Amino acid sequence: MRDAGQKENTGRTGVTKGRTDEFQGGGSTVDAARGRLTSLADVARRAGVSITTASRVMSASPHPVAADTRRRVLQAADELDFEPNLVARGLVAHRTSMVAILVDDLTDPAAALVARGVEDDAFEHGFSVVVGDTDGDTAKQVAYVRKLRAMRADAVLLATAAADGGANREDLMRQLRQVEGGGGVIVRLGPNGATPSDVAWSRRDVFDLAVGHLHALGHRRIALLAGHGRGGHTAAVDACRSAIEALGLALPPKHVVTMGAADSAAAMAQAIDALTPEVTALIATSDASAAALMAALQARGRRIPAELSICGLGDLPVASMVSPALTTVRLPLRESGRVGMLRAREVLDGGVSVKRTELPVELVVRDSTAPVREAF
Numbered sequence: 001m002r003d004a005g006q007k008e009n010t011g012r013t014g015v016t017k018g019r020t021d022e023f024q025g026g027g028s029t030v031d032a033a034r035g036r037l038t039s040l041a042d043v044a045r046r047a048g049v050s051i052t053t054a055s056r057v058m059s060a061s062p063h064p065v066a067a068d069t070r071r072r073v074l075q076a077a078d079e080l081d082f083e084p085n086l087v088a089r090g091l092v093a094h095r096t097s098m099v100a101i102l103v104d105d106l107t108d109p110a111a112a113l114v115a116r117g118v119e120d121d122a123f124e125h126g127f128s129v130v131v132g133d134t135d136g137d138t139a140k141q142v143a144y145v146r147k148l149r150a151m152r153a154d155a156v157l158l159a160t161a162a163a164d165g166g167a168n169r170e171d172l173m174r175q176l177r178q179v180e181g182g183g184g185v186i187v188r189l190g191p192n193g194a195t196p197s198d199v200a201w202s203r204r205d206v207f208d209l210a211v212g213h214l215h216a217l218g219h220r221r222i223a224l225l226a227g228h229g230r231g232g233h234t235a236a237v238d239a240c241r242s243a244i245e246a247l248g249l250a251l252p253p254k255h256v257v258t259m260g261a262a263d264s265a266a267a268m269a270q271a272i273d274a275l276t277p278e279v280t281a282l283i284a285t286s287d288a289s290a291a292a293l294m295a296a297l298q299a300r301g302r303r304i305p306a307e308l309s310i311c312g313l314g315d316l317p318v319a320s321m322v323s324p325a326l327t328t329v330r331l332p333l334r335e336s337g338r339v340g341m342l343r344a345r346e347v348l349d350g351g352v353s354v355k356r357t358e359l360p361v362e363l364v365v366r367d368s369t370a371p372v373r374e375a376f
Contacts, residue, residue, distance in 0.1 A: 038080045046076035058084050099155040099344065100130040100148045101337065102141060109316045110286070110333050114159045114189060117337020125345060127154070134160055138168040145175040155185040155344035159337070161192045185344045187354055189336050191235070198354045199340040201361050203235060206329050207243035209363040210283045210311045213327070215247050218372035219281035219309060223255040225268065225293060226285050233258065236285050255279060259289055269296035276308055280372050287312035287319045287328055294322060294368065305370035315364050324367035332359040 044054035049069055056063045057073040065073075076082075101118045103111035115131050122129045130153070134141040141160055148156050156179055176186050188197040214222055224240045226233050241251040257271050272282060272293060284290035290312030294304050304310055304324060312319055315330035336359060343354045 038082055040082070040084075042080055043073060043076045043082050046080060047072040049073060058082075095154055095348070096152045097126055098128045098130060098151065098153050099157065099341065100132060100144075100153050101157045101159060102132045102134055102144055103159045104134055104136040104161055106131065106133045109288070109318070110314055110331070111159060113316075113333035114337040117334035117339075118157055118341045119337075120334070121338045121341035121345070127341075136161060138172070142168050142171045142175055145172065145179065149175060149179050149182065149184070152182065153179070153184055154348055155187060155341075157187045157189055157337070157340050157344065159189040159192070159340075185347045185354065187340045187344050189340045196356075199336050199343060199357045199359065201332055201336070201359045203239035204242060206313060206331070206361050207236075207240045207283070208246075209329050209361060210313070211240070211243040211247065213363055213365065214281040214283070214309060214311060214369065215249075217281075217309065217369060220249055220372075221255070221279045221281070222249070222251070223257065223272065223275055223279040223282045224251065224285070225257050225259060225272065225282055225289055227259050227289060240283060265292035265296035266299075268293050269300055269302075272297065272308070273300060273302065276302075279308070281309040281311070281369070283311045283313070285313055287314040287316040287326060290326055290328070290368075291318045291322045294324075294326070305368050309369040309372075311369055315362075319364070319366070322368075327366045327369040328364050330362040330364050332361065335359055 040054055040058065041051055043058070044051045047054060047069075049072065053065060053069060054073050054076075055061070056065055057070050058077060099118070099122055101115050103115060105111055106115070115129075119129045130148070130151075132144045132148075134144060141158075145156060156176070180186055187199065188195060189199050191197055191200045191203045211222060222244060224237065226236050226240075237251075237256055244251045255275065257268065257275075259268055268289075272279075282293075284293060290310050294310055297304060297308065302308060310326065312326045312328040313331060314333070315328045319326040319328045339357055339359065343357065347354055
C-alpha cells in the first residue's frame with residue numbers, strides 16, 4: 001500500500017509522475033547498482049513515507065514530523081548517500097546557496113587569504129563559493145558580475161582594487177544594482193576604490209603604525225615603495241604622506257618609488273640604493289615587495305637593517321621566512337573575508353543592509369628595522 005502523497009513509479013529509469021520532488025527540495029546521487037540517480041522518491045520509498053514527508057525532513061521544514069518517521073527518513077538518506085537538489089530547492093527559496101568572491105590576482109597571497117576567509121564562513125553555513133580572478137581589468141570585473149547575476153548568486157563580494165569599477169564605473173554600478181534588485185547582496189572588502197568599503201581596515205592606521213615605529217627608532221627620512229596598485233597606489237601614497245606629515249616630517253616625491261608590473265627586484269634595489277644614505281628607512285606596500293627588495297639590496301652588498309630599515313605590510317608567511325625577518329603591519333586579510341561573508345548572510349537572513357565594519361591592524365616588530373644610529 002502506497003503512503004499518501006507518494007509518487008507512482010512509471011517503470012522508466014529515473015522518471016516519476018508529477019514534479020513534487022523538484023519543488024520540495026528534491027535531490028539526487030548516483031546509484032551505481034541501478035545505473036541511475038537516487039532521488040527523493042527513492043528515499044521516501046526506502047523509509048516508507050510520502051515524498052512530502054521526506055521533503056519536510058530533508059529540508060529541515062518547521063512542519064511537525066514524528067521522531068520515528070524523521071529517524072527513518074534520515075537513515076534512508078544516509079543508506080542511499082542522498083544529497084538534496086540545491087537547484088530545485090533554490091526555485092522555492094529563491095536562493096542558490098552560491099556566493100562569489102572577485103579578486104585581482106589569485107596568485108597574490110593576500111588575495112588568496114581574503115578568498116579563504118570567505119570560504120571559511122561560507123562552507124560552515126552551507127554555501128558554495130565561486131572565485132573569480134579579474135586580472136585587475138575593470139571590464140572583466142563587469143563581465144563577471146553580469147555572469148554572476150545570471151547565475152543568481154546570493155552574494156558577490158568584491159576584493160578588487162577597483163571595486164568601484166574605475167573606467168567602467170557606470171556599467172559596474174548598474175550590474176551591482178541588478179544583483180541587489182534580484183535579492184542578491186553586494187559586499188566590498190578592503191580599503192580599495194573610491195567607493196567606501198563595507199568590511200575593511202584603515203589605511204591611515206596602517207601607515208600610522210609603520211611610520212610611528214620607524215620614527216620611534218629615530219628615522220626621519222623615510223621612503224615608500226608603492227606597487228602600481230591597480231587603483232590603490234594614490235591612496236597608499238596619500239595615507240603614508242599624511243602619517244609622515246603628522247609627525248612634522250615630509251615625504252617628497254623623490255622618496256616615493258613606484259614598482260611597475262614589469263619591474264624587477266634588481267631595478268627596485270637600484271632605485272632605492274640611489275636614495276641612501278639620505279633615506280634611512282623604507283615602507284613597502286606589500287610584504288612580497290619588501291622581501292624581494294631586501295634580497296636584491298643584500299645582493300648589492302647592503303646590510304639590512306644596519307644601512308636601511310625596511311617595513312612591509314600584510315604579515316604574510318614570507319615575512320617570517322626571509323632573513324632578517326621582516327617587520328610589518330598585520331592586515332586582517334582572512335578575517336575580512338570571513339566577516340564579509342557573515343555580513344552577506346545577515347542581509348540574506350533579513351537584515352536591511354550590510355553593516356559597515358572596520359577591522360583592527362597590528363604592528364609586528366621583527367629584525368628588519370633598527371634604531372637609526374645603527375645605520376652608519
